[in-house]
Amino acid sequence: MTARVVVGDFEITLVRAGFYWWDGGAMFGVVPKTLWSRRFEADEANRVRLGFNCYVIRTGEHTILVETGAGDKPDAKARERMKLAAALALPEIVAGQGIDPESIDIVINTHLHFDHCGGNTVLTSGRARPAFPRARYYTRRGEWEHAHERHVRDRISYIDANYDPLVESRQMQLLDADFEIAPGIEMKLAPGHNRDMTVVTATSSGQTFCFFSDLVPTAAHVTPSWIAAFDLFPLQAIDTKSRWLEKAAEGGWICGFAHEPEMAFARIVKTEESFLASACPADRQTGVPVLP
Ligand SMILES: [Zn+2]
Secondary structure: OOOEEEEOOEEEEEEEEEEEEEEHHHHHOOOOHHHHOOOOOOOOOOEEEEEEEEEEEEOOOOEEEEOOOOOOOOOHHHHHHOOOOOOOOHHHHHHHOOOOHHHOOEEEOOOOOHHHHOOOEEEEOOEEEEOOOOOEEEEEHHHHHHHHHOOOOOHHHOOHHHOHHHHHOOOEEEEOOOEEEEOOEEEEEOOOOOOOOEEEEEEEOOEEEEEOHHHOOOHHHHOOOOOOOOOOOHHHHHHHHHHHHHHHHHHOOEEEOOOOOOOOOEEEEEOOOOEEEEEOOOEOOOOEOOOO
């Protein structure tokens, strides 16, 4: 199934690098299970099904891959814990969506948790090589530095083979500030999940696509107080998220979530006290065709 939208002159495709199962309590933090279980059905180990969502933005000039999923580095134990099927390599998944993986010339990592940059590199005889040799990779310098701090709270989320070889070869550029990667494509700081995570916006002819990354991991997380237990700065996550959702609702943006298992693209609707995510239907009149 292909899910694709047109945003101005850009064409944006969901590339789901597989599904995984993760503890529902960790996903929803202080939200009681009696509430979140209305949205997600948990398995016998209390895990819920989630996606590794990547998006390809084709601007005409550039082919930009946002995130690269979990890749090939999680070991057998981790794969079992997440019920990870033997995954195809990301370039093959990209090709399966009708996009030539060789055409990818920019890769964006919103942050460096293993589930967002695992497909940056592939392991061959113990050596990590770039999965997208032509591409320039981007992430925030503060995030890369934090990855190397190895804090006991989140060191499990970082696997250096996903980024260090690219930093060493200078194929990955570490950013110190918000940055326009290509005309209309921006990485902007959105702290809360961690200190240096970014969101990605793609704006063309007055229309905007926004990838929220783990600021809004699933459509259920548009309720501002529904945040994951692993967000490092919960109050900041709520404030940052509320601000971005407000902008998305006002601007009529088309949005993508990092781990949403169903909705490929959504618009944000502001209600009296909260927000709703409304799936983008196949609708030629609004110029937002989501092709089945
Ligand atoms: Zn994530």
